[in-house]
Amino acid sequence: MKNIAVSVEHVSKTFRMYHERNQTIKSAIMRGRTSVHEEFQALKDVSLEVPVGSTYGLIGRNGSGKSTLLKCLANIYYPNQGRITHYGRIAAMLEIGSGFHSELSGRENIFLNGSILGMTKKQVQAKFDEIVEFSGVEQFIDQPVKNYSSGMYVRLGFSIAINVDPEILVVDEVLAVGDAEFQDKCFGKFRDLKKAGKTVILVSHSMSTVTEMCTDVAWLDKGQLKAVGKAEPTVKKYLASIPGDPE
Amino acid sequence: MRYVKEIIASRELLANLTMREIRGKYKRTVFGQMWSLANPLALMLIYTFVFSLIFRVKPAVGDPSGLDVFAVWLLCGLLPWTFLSTVINQGLVTLVDNANLIQKVYFTRIVLPLSVVGAVGYNWLFEMGVLVAALVVVGAFVWPWIPLMFVAMALLALFAAGLMLMLCIANVYFRDTKYLMTIVLQMWMYLTPIIYPFSLVEKQSASVGGLLGTSVTIVDVYNLNPMVHFVQVFRQILYDGRWPDGVEWLWCVGWALGTFALGVVVFRKNEKKLAEIL
Numbered sequence: 001m002k003n004i005a006v007s008v009e010h011v012s013k014t015f016r017m018y019h020e021r022n023q024t025i026k027s028a029i030m031r032g033r034t035s036v037h038e039e040f041q042a043l044k045d046v047s048l049e050v051p052v053g054s055t056y057g058l059i060g061r062n063g064s065g066k067s068t069l070l071k072c073l074a075n076i077y078y079p080n081q082g083r084i085t086h087y088g089r090i091a092a093m094l095e096i097g098s099g100f101h102s103e104l105s106g107r108e109n110i111f112l113n114g115s116i117l118g119m120t121k122k123q124v125q126a127k128f129d130e131i132v133e134f135s136g137v138e139q140f141i142d143q144p145v146k147n148y149s150s151g152m153y154v155r156l157g158f159s160i161a162i163n164v165d166p167e168i169l170v171v172d173e174v175l176a177v178g179d180a181e182f183q184d185k186c187f188g189k190f191r192d193l194k195k196a197g198k199t200v201i202l203v204s205h206s207m208s209t210v211t212e213m214c215t216d217v218a219w220l221d222k223g224q225l226k227a228v229g230k231a232e233p234t235v236k237k238y239l240a241s242i243p244g245d246p247e
Numbered sequence: 248m249r250y251v252k253e254i255i256a257s258r259e260l261l262a263n264l265t266m267r268e269i270r271g272k273y274k275r276t277v278f279g280q281m282w283s284l285a286n287p288l289a290l291m292l293i294y295t296f297v298f299s300l301i302f303r304v305k306p307a308v309g310d311p312s313g314l315d316v317f318a319v320w321l322l323c324g325l326l327p328w329t330f331l332s333t334v335i336n337q338g339l340v341t342l343v344d345n346a347n348l349i350q351k352v353y354f355t356r357i358v359l360p361l362s363v364v365g366a367v368g369y370n371w372l373f374e375m376g377v378l379v380a381a382l383v384v385v386g387a388f389v390w391p392w393i394p395l396m397f398v399a400m401a402l403l404a405l406f407a408a409g410l411m412l413m414l415c416i417a418n419v420y421f422r423d424t425k426y427l428m429t430i431v432l433q434m435w436m437y438l439t440p441i442i443y444p445f446s447l448v449e450k451q452s453a454s455v456g457g458l459l460g461t462s463v464t465i466v467d468v469y470n471l472n473p474m475v476h477f478v479q480v481f482r483q484i485l486y487d488g489r490w491p492d493g494v495e496w497l498w499c500v501g502w503a504l505g506t507f508a509l510g511v512v513v514f515r516k517n518e519k520k521l522a523e524i525l
Contacts, residue, residue: 015523026423075353076522098351101267103274112267115260116352144274 004087005168005199006050006073011082013043013068042068043079044223050168050216052087053197055190057204057214057231059238065223066203067172070094073201074170088167088199091117095172097157102146106137109145110160117164127163134185135159155182162189169193171202187213211235250515257355261362268366283370284377287322287329294321298442306444309387312488316385322378323486324441324478327400330371331407331474332432338363338411339418339425346525356518357511360415364408368400375400382485392484395491399480402503406473409503409510416517419524439474473502 016037042065050056058066071077072084074092099116100109110131114124124131132138135156137148145153162169190213193200204210210217210231217234219226221241227234254261273279298304299317308315338360342349345359375396382389418424440448452465469475476498483491 071522076350078519092351092353095347095351099348101271103271104267108267108270112263115263116348116354118260118354121259 003052004049005052007085008046008048009083011043011046011079013079014039014041042223046225048218048228050199050201052199054215055194055200055213057202057210057217059210059217060220064220066220070170070172070203090168091164091166092170093161096154100145103144105143106141106145106156113160119164131159131163168199173203207235253355257358260354261358264358264362265365268362269369287326287374291318291322294442304443309487312387314385314387314486319381319385320486323482326374326378327403327477327481328436328441333367334364334407335411335428339414342415342419349525350522356521357514360412364404368404387488392488395484402499403477405503405507409506412510412514416513438472439478441478
């Protein structure tokens with residue numbers, strides 16, 4: 001058993017910034033090109049290793065490339081250079097409730113969403129009660145989700161995602177869902193995952209959450225890795241770099 | 248091969264997405280699934296009225312079945328065609344419509360377009376069931392030919408899937424594809440012997456002879472349309488009640504496998520870029 005859950009080696013990712021984008025055949029033919037663009041480097045040569053069983057935080061200012069890195073980790077984007085290797089099943093929670101069909105009932109959506117996240121029908125069946133209970137929408141489980149309140153919607157989505165039970169969980173700023181009670185439940189669930197030796201990688205702007213939950217932190221700035229290390233010292237360094245914002 | 252394994256591994260997702268399409272579609276309608284039959288039946292009535300009663304199109308009597316019912320003859324060609332055109336119309340937009348999902352969750356992307364084929368195919372099965380019932384009512388002995396019908400259906404499904412896989416990628420780059428295909432499908436339908444018999448084309452072709460001084464005839468060009476062969480095969484199996492011509496079979500198998508393979512290759516080449524391009 002290796003001690004590394006995810007290794008990121010020299011990953012770079014460039015996006016095209018379009019000044020003019022023609023997605024019609026007419027303009028492609030008339031002007032002989034489909035777009036005018038320049039390259040924007042969102043990630044520059046990032047290398048890091050996420051140890052097994054750690055809760056790994058990615059911090060940095062807006063636009064520092066955190067979410068891009070997360071999407072690369074989740075196999076949604078593919079890096080232009082470098083390599084990302086996973087050791088274990090990975091599940092990503094980048095947005096809650098994507099893939100819900102609004103006309104279908106909560107029950108049907110649990111099975112649908114579960115399979116989108118990579119669970120088999122049997123796994124969903126085994127976890128079904130737990131998911132429903134955790135979300136707290138028992139009463140409405142056979143109602144179409146379009147009738148759900150936005151709180152119920154995200155709670156159900158979160159419950160499904162957290163019960164996928166992956167070895168590596170990738171989370172993007174989604175902890176701020178539901179009321180205080182539900183948030184408590186979420187944090188509890190994350191602690192359970194940690195205890196079970198699962199790896200969690202998360203992005204957050206709330207430094208108190210990061211220091212409370214994370215064991216390791218990587219600080220990204222303008223697409224480059226600024227510092228990696230234990231949570232507290234790295235967060236301090238990051239906060240010190242922000243002028244006049246001690247949080 | 249690894250790709251095939253990946254698709255097989257996501258068969259449950261494929262089934263669930265297909266069910267999502269099927270169940271979600273007719274929610275909150277009174278007639279539900281019945282609506283999927285309404286469209287082909289309406290087309291059948293219109294075409295039968297215009298082409299059989301007014302234009303007096305007279306297809307040959309089924310050989311050896313002896314059938315002579317225009318509406319049933321029409322359906323044998325029309326139902327496979329509407330399947331193809333529905334798959335293309337609905338499948339084209341599936342990546343764009345599910346952009347949100349593609350940008351947020353990782354899964355084998357190809358299941359999205361394939362689930363459209365599944366959902367449309369499910370409706371098609373109903374339609375073909377009604378057609379078989381109609382054939383029985385007008386006195387055809389179709390039962391022995393049903394397994395062969397399923398083979399032909401599977402081949403057409405492969406062909407439709409392959410074509411749609413390419414088109415839905417094209418639609419991600421150029422949103423015109425959708426509008427262009429509406430026109431192309433219209434023309435394509437009239438270039439296929441659905442509302443008129445193939446024999447009429449042969450007759451015209453023979454009277455014109457070689458085109459532009461060559462030995463290439465109209466029929467030769469006409470035969471380049473893969474749907475000509477599919478429609479012929481369906482008619483020969485169901486309406487005529489016989490083993491289809493070997494050449495027609497070969498055309499169908501060739502087009503189906505070739506198009507599907509090409510579609511998968513094109514899709515694979517582009518699927519990793521989808522999240523960024525959408």
